[in-house]
Amino acid sequence: MENDILMNENFKQTTVTLSSQVTLRKEYFGGIVFDRRNGNIIEIDKSCYVFLKSLKNKCVDVHEIHNIMIGQKIIEDKKSDFLQAIQNLLSLGIIEKNNNIPTLPVLYSNDNNDNTYAWLSAPETVHWAVTYDCHKSCHDCYVRRFHSIGSELNTDNSLMLIDAIADHGVFQLAIGGGEPFCRRDIFELVQYASLKGLAVHITTGRYDFNDQEIKKLSGSLASLRFGLEPEKLLSPESLFYKEIMKSINLCECFGIKTGVNIILTRSVIEKLDTILKKLVDIGINHITFLRYKPSASIKKWGKENPFTEQINNLYDYVSGVKEQYKTSDIRIDCALSFTYRHLPVAQAEYHGAKGCVAADRIIAISPDGGVYPCSQLIHPRLCSGNILENSLKELWDCSKILRKYRSFREKKVFKESWCGVCSAKNNCGGCRVFADDALGGDPGCPAPVLPSLREIGKSGRAVDLKEYLTMNKTITVGEYMKRYGVGQRRAIKELNSSRFAITESGYSGKKKIDQYYYCENDILREVQGAVGYTSGGYPFAQGEEIIEWLDCDNYGYPAWIRNR
16 A cells, blocks of 8 residues: 555645546435446445535535545444545546646535435336337247337427436436337437436347447447347357447447347257357357346247246356456346356345346336336337426435335345345346236246245245145144244234135134135236226136136236236
8 A cells, every 4th residue: 555646645735636537426325426437337425425516517626625625424433445436436537647637625415316216216217118110020028018009299299209318317228129229310319318318228239230320329338239130049050249349349330239139948048158159259259148037928938938948047057157258347237137147245246146136226217118127118108298298306206116116125025035035135126027916026037046845934934835736735733833843822812814814614713723725716806906906996817717827827927017
């Protein structure tokens, strides 16, 4: 530390300023720093926010600002900690040194931000499907599920949408579809969003870009990601890989960052070693693994949904390929956060696993301007409003749908699932898309991190009891006591309140020997609840229909999508 400029006496003559590439936003816990150069998002406490705010458009002497912050009781008198924090900010490029500009020791108070809620003041990222049109017919595409969405916005309304997003303090706009480049005005929309201060990203299925198209995006587009079709990835011909590399080289010539997305279907996972080697060999270094989402075809889903063993081996596999391809940036999407479920929270976040962030850090906007919790949760009953008809701030803070998904971990249907019992629920929680009711636990997680049956808690016992009764059909009060290590009174109370257990006579049990049976008819009520009811309380799905569904093989396809 002796040679460190922060500990050198000459540092007293050094001023620092906030980088021009950084966006600062106030939050209830302090603030968020967004670095537009690399997309890094850093959460900071209140004292750090006040410090960085004081640097905006100014150069300030660090020692002077430290003394002011102590005087205003913003920080404690721990200069070494303060200087170490400055060093960290310098190393990240959040602040920059400047010895030539006069010191301006002015400390600004916090913004007049009226956000009193215990969540972010705005999404970090908005996912906008600008169109559902596409020139391809990929078998694994999930967009065909969204056929009932209204007409897409015209150019003028799209520009108004961008204004609303930027004015609300959003950092990034991720554009997708469909195929975004089916829209003739896509270049105008990208350029306008960039001028509004948004970091713009596009995910495309096109590989045939020309110089003029990429030139139009240059300076406005932060990154262009290519979605790779599973069928072409599995093809032995090399032409597809050459097409990808041609577009990537073109982007690099114009300073646009690129990357590729790989959908982990069952077939792709089986050939993933070969696929990765081909991609890395042609110079592709930014790769994201995407979990296979329910396609429009149930049969296709049944054929390509990965086996439990394939998913369970992902952590070791991803760790291995990261070690093998050290110069490559290999990541996973949020639906695969359970890959890091056994790691401590801080370590999981280091790998980019923050779990489900629907309506928490992101929202999705459909082509007609409808606002949804995430780009996969597109359903008429999950629309929180329209961004052209409602204030984005009003929707973000007040929408019952967004607030429900923001706090899904507190809902009973989640708590009474293995995801709700798992020790990684806070930094994972699974993906809502795969839950039958689009809100509860994720049945695709191969192995939740669970305590013993005697330490599993009330919610855990409710989940285990359902599985136990499904397999064994019956349980006595005494068996319940022995299995979970609870007393007779608690055992009887929990059995009586269970939705899946009933005595032979249909009345509540009262004795240690009382026998409880699996209540199969409750499955009908559970599925009806997932499908929903009319305003008059009439179920959309009748019992006969549900029995027919249960008799056919749906391959674990989520009920909320199947019964739309």
